[in-house]
Each structure stands twice: as structure tokens, then as C-alpha cells.
Amino acid sequence: MLEVAGLKVFHGPIEAVHGIDLAVGQGTCVSLLGPNGAGKTSTLGAIVGSVRHEGAIRLDGRDLGRMAIEDRFREGIALCPEGRRIFNNLSVHDNLRMGAATRRDAKGVAADIDDWFARFPILGERRDQSAGTLSGGEQQMLAIARALLSRPRILLLDEPSLGLAPLIIRQVFELIAELRRDGMTILLVEQNASAAVEVSDRVYVMANGVIRRAGAAAEFGDGSGLMDELTGVHA
Amino acid sequence: MDYAVQQFLNALSFGAEYALIALGLAIVFSIMGLVNFAHGEVIAFGGYSLAVVGTILTGNPLILMGFVLLACVAVAVLLEKVAFRTVRDADITTGLLTAFGVSIILQNVFLLLGSPRPVAATQLIFLDRTLWLGPVQVSSLQIYETVATILAIAGLGLFLTRSNLGIAMRAAARDFEMVRLCGLRANRVVSGAFAISGLLAGLACIFIMARRGSAAPHMGFDPVLTAFVACVVGGFGSLPGAVLGGFLLGFLEVGMLVLLPQSYGGLARAAVFAMVALVLIWRPDGILSPASEKGDKI
Secondary structure (H helix, E strand, C coil), X not given: CEEEEEEEEEECCEEEEEEEEEEXXXXXXXXXXXXXXXXXXXXXXXXXXXXXXXXXXXXCCEECCCCCHHHHHHHCEEEECCCCCCCCCCEHHHHHHHHCXXXXXXXXXXXXXXXXXXXXXXXXHCCCCEHHHCCHHHHHHHXXXXXXXXXXXXXXXXXXXXXXXXXXXXXXXXHHHHHHHCCCEEEEEECCHHHHHHHCCEEEEEECCEEEEEEEHHHHCXXXXXXXXXXXXXX | CHHHHHHHHHHHHXXXXXXXXXXXXXXXXXXXXXXXXXXXXXXXXXXXXXXXXXXXXXXCHHHHHHHHHHHHHHHHHHHHHHHHXXXXXXXXXXXXXXXXXXXXXXXXXXXXXXXXXXXECCCCHHHCCEEEECCEEEEHHHHHHHHHHHHHHHHHHHHHHHCHHHHHHHHHHHCHHHHHCCCCCHHHHHHHHHHHHHHXXXXXXXXXXXXXXXXXXXXXXXXXXXXXXXXXXXXXXXXHHHHHHHHHHHHHHHHHHHHCCHHHHHHHHHHHHHHHHHHXXXXXXXXXXXXXXXXXXX
């Protein structure tokens, strides 16, 4: 499905990611874990085309490396970014419409939006309210829904649990598990290792711009030891 | 009483013109962070096209008005492609200097190809007739101008809240990259904003030409400067702010002309800007400045 080979990412003159390889199989959930500054968000940025990078990025064998952000999205890569980045000057409904802006089937879009409102009634109750007035957890659900409304082939999730209360984090990961069961291909970037390992098929551990460890999720147990390892790597 | 109604209509039409031009500035600024001082030259281009086409091709005012609108949209979109696209991601001052550069170049092109003196284009003067509404004497142009501005604002409001491109423009004002991450092409969103600003400039051009009856190289610069002040007072980047600022300036300007003794008439503008300064002391970011941080929850 998604293959990344020899990926280097640059922020100005600084190389933040030093030639990593990773693969996400069709219908699987893959986690990219690591401490702050490991290069996880930079890697996602390179995949969606928002940062300068070198190396191969292929989706079903098609090279995306030179495509613009918009074209990669149209190829089926949707990002739910760190900090959610919902449009807080638009209503909840208009945020969802933005997610589906490239679709031509107006009825299908309306039905999908209704499905999300049924799934998260609080979003439905606030459909005409400014999205900026939602709580952090509601904004996260809205950001995930917005990313999925384009019916992407792969969903990139960047730290969806960041800054949320434990109860809400559980809801977010339940949603991720549900999406995975429904066959969605997911690349999940997280610092919450144990929750991420639980919903993943495969795990990559990243630090200082390189992949330190990779393997099936089962090899990482419940992920709790990984937290210590990550902290150790970080130190 | 009649005098008051007359002055009220005066203020309304002044304000409408400023609001139209201020909206054109604000829509581009809200998306690109660019203060497009070349907006005035888009208006002047519309004036010159009216003069040329009106003389050579047709005198039909409806066709001419349509042509002015098209010419302004076309030149605004072209300027974005040729001049502003390359500095889209540059610093805000680079954009500002580019806009001034484009403005100066265009003014000189008008001087070279036209003439330093105004070029007559009287085809739209018929819009400006004296009407009597009961005991009140009004200019038909004032009514057209006010009605057209209200319709343009309503149309723009519908476009920005109902269409995908309009919603994308509002979203881009907050987070342009995220709009691209939703698959919308940056060029389409920015060109769309310039096309709308061109359309608003064209509308303003029609009314300016109906009043002046001639095109001149600097005809757009002064109104744009006033509209810029309207944007600042209303809150730069806020579309309702641009409209509010435009009408506020219109009312202040007419109010000062009416209230100041005739011998101090020359001070009307100074008084208006003094009041603008007071407004900015009260609200430094403008009356309706967009609250960018409101509701940001990380």
C-alpha cells in the first residue's frame, strides 16, 4: 500500500529524518512511535508533501515524491494533523464539508456527514456552531471525521491523543480500532505507546531521525516497556 | 429634514463605494496576507477599457458595464498570476512592496499609453440623474450604488457560506496549508479571491466612471487609500469589518462636511482621520478584528 524508502526530511538546512524505510500494508494499522523531536511529524509531513524531502514515497507502486500537497490528497492520502487544525472560524458542518470538498457526489457527502453525526451526536447537535467552541475531544473527533470524509485510501493520524483527558483518549483509540476493523489503512504517530501498540498490527520506533526498531505489534507486548525504552533513547 | 435625508443618502453612497473597494482589499488580505495596493490600478484599468471600448466598439451601456466587470476580473487574476504568485510565501513586506511596484508600473503604463490628462469616457454618466423622492432631491447614482453594494455584499456572503470554494476561502484565511491538505488547489483559491476582488473593483469602477466621466492614471489610488483606512478601522482581514469601516468612513466624511463651517471644509478629511486615530486608540486591531486565537485548543 504505502512504501517509504530512503526518506530524508529537511527543515531549512537541517536534516530532521535521515533516510528511513517503512511500509504500511493494505487494511493494517501501523504505529510510528518515538519521543519528541524523533522526526515522526516530519515523516508524515513528507508523506503528505508539506515539507522538503528526498527519497521514495509510493502509494500502491505510484511514486508521489514530486506531487503537490493537493495531488497527494487526491491520490488518497488524508492527514489528521497534530493539534487537529480544525477551521475554528467555520461551523462544524462546514469543517466536514471541507473534508469532502474534492468529492463530486453531493448526496454521498451529505449521507456520510449524517453518518458521522449519528456516530458522534454531540457534533450533530453542534453542526451550525463554530468549531472553535468545541472541546478538545470533540475537535479531535471532528478532525478525524474531516480527514475520513474524503474516503481516503490511507489515513495518517498525528498524535490524536495529545492534550486529551484519559476518558477521551480511550474513545479516540476505540474509534481507531473500529476503523481498522472496517478495513481502513492507518499510519498512526503517537507518544502514547501502550495505547498505540494495542490497536496496531506493526510498530516502528523512531528516535533522532532514524528507525531504531521495527516489528509486529505482538513483539512489543503491551507497549509499557517501550515507554521506558523510548525515554532511554531520548535521554 | 429633507437636507438630513439627502446627506444620509450621500453618506450611504460614499460608504458603499469605500465598502466595495475595502472588501476587495480585505478578501485578498484575509487569504494571502497581501495588502494589494495595485487594486486601484485595477479600477483605473476598468476606466481605460471603458474609454477605449466605448469609443471604438459600442456605446451600449449594458455591454460596456459587463465589459468593465470582465476587464477588472481579468486584470486582477492576471496580476496574481504574473506578479503575486511568486511572492505568495514571502514575507508580508515583500508582498506589500510588490503591490506598490505593480501599482507604480501600471500607473506609468497608463501615462505612457494614455495621457497624463483624464481621457473622456462619458458613456455611463446617464446613471447619474437627479431624482425627486417627494421633497428630497437625490442622485439616481447614489441609489444604484447603495443598492448594488448591498446586493454585492449579500451575494458575496452567500458565496462564502454556501459554495465549496467560498467556504475554502474562509478556511484559507485561517489555515491555508490545511485547506491544501483537504485537496483544494492553492492556485484556485487564491485566483478565486483575486477574481472576486476584481469583480468588486469593476463594480466600484462603474460608479466612479459614472460620476467622473473620465479615466485617469491615478483615479483608483485615492479611493483605495481611503478603503485601506476603512479596512484598518474595521479590522484588517475581516470582511464584515471592511464593510463596516467603509460605511463608517462614508458617514464620518459626509458628517464632517456637513458639520464643519464652510471655511473649515478643507479640514473635513483631517477631522475624519483624527477620528480614525481615536478609534484605533480604542481598538488597535480595528473594530471587528478577527480573533485569531479564540477557540484554539491544543
